[in-house]
Amino acid sequence: MSEVQTADRARKREDFANAITKLGGNGQHWLRYYDYVFADVDFSGSTVLDIGGGTGYASYFAAAGGAKRVICLEPEVDGSRSTMVKSANSMGSIFDTHRIVEIVPRLLQDYSTDIQFDVVIIHNTINHFDEDACRTLSKDINSQRRYAAFFDMVSALITDGGFLVVADCSNRNFFGDIGVRNPVAPTIDWPVHQPPEVWARLLSQHGFTSPRIKWTSDRRLGLLGRLLFRNRTAAYFLQSHFCLTLRKSRQGA
Ligand SMILES: C[S@@+](CC[C@H](N)C(=O)[O-])C[C@H]1O[C@@H](n2cnc3c(N)ncnc32)[C@H](O)[C@@H]1O
Known part of the structure; x- marks a missing residue:
């Protein structure tokens, strides 16, 4: 990257963080969190699809990283609030990226491009x-078929060699295992989650290879959290939140 490009990228990252801060969040925390989640991905000049993007923060982070076009699908269904699209559009106005990030209020299964x-x-x-x-995905063949339909859609949308980044909570959690409400994540419905290995195994049947699993720490805990908690053991006793990065295999590879 030239000096001008480097300065432009730094300015965009700063604008991204400032926009979040203006909306009441902590922009620097989000920046550090996404730097970790997307450490394997180079957004420069890329096309990005953010499925169920919510308030669109990951989409805007991609734009700050140099993506040329980002589609954020947000249908405001399960796991959503009715204000998500509005919040995502507000972020786009403040961060001034409407030409790059488009918020599309559609389900994955209704989206074609x-x-x-x-x-x-x-x-x-x-x-x-x-x-x-x-709930029954790791063992039940019908549940696996239902998810296979989603993974076929994702696979058809992604270029050969492209990146798929999946983040979620694993159902393997100390509090979930002993049947007690988790004090750090009281709202998580543990049975409606799966461990990253299950997702990686199922996705491997749809052409996704080279799985890489990382564990995240709470954004608000800063450096101490990053040093102490970004590992499987700590995650098991906290939120069990992981990030799984895969590549779509190149045809014939
Ligand atoms: C818990 S929110 C996550 C939002 C955001 N990605 C984040 O991490 O903050 C889950 C989102 O997935 C969306 N969603 C659920 N099913 C979907 C589907 N079939 N296609 C696209 N989005 C979906 C919901 O509308 C909801 O906003």
């Missing part, structure tokens, strides 16, 4: 595609 995406993001959304099927 000619675009082949370099990066597909499914952040805290995969379990909401079909919550009933998700």
Whole structure:
């Protein structure tokens, strides 16, 4: 990258963080969190699909990272609030990226396009595609068939060699295992989640390879959290929140 491009990228990242702060969040926390989640992905010049993007923060982060076009699908269904599209559009006005990020109020299964995406993001959304099927996904063949339909759609939308980034909570959690409400994540419905290994195994049947699993720490805990809690053991006793990055295999590879 030239000096001008580097300065432009730094300015966009700053604008992204400032926009979140203006909306009442902590922009620097989000920036550091997404830097970690998307560490393997280069957004420069990419096309990005953010499925169930909510308030669109991941989409806008992609734009700050140099993506040339980002589609954020947000139908405001399971796992949503009715204000998500409005919030996502407000962010787009403040961060001034309406030409790059488009918020589309559609379900994945109702969305069609000619675009082949370099990066597909499914952040805290995969379990909401079909919550009933998700409960029994690791063992039940019918549930797996129902999810296979979603994965076929994702696979058709992503370019060969493209990145798929999935983040969610695993159902393997200390508090869930002993049947007690988790004090750090009291609202999580543990049975409606699956561990990253299950997602990786199922996605491997749809052409997704090279799974890489990371564990996240609470954004608000800062450096201490990043040093102490970004590992499987700590996650098991906290939120069990993971990030799984895969590549779509190149045809013939
Ligand atoms: C818990 S929110 C996550 C929002 C955002 N990605 C985040 O991490 O903050 C899950 C989102 O998935 C969306 N969703 C659920 N099923 C979907 C589907 N079939 N296609 C697209 N989005 C879906 C919901 O509308 C909801 O906003």
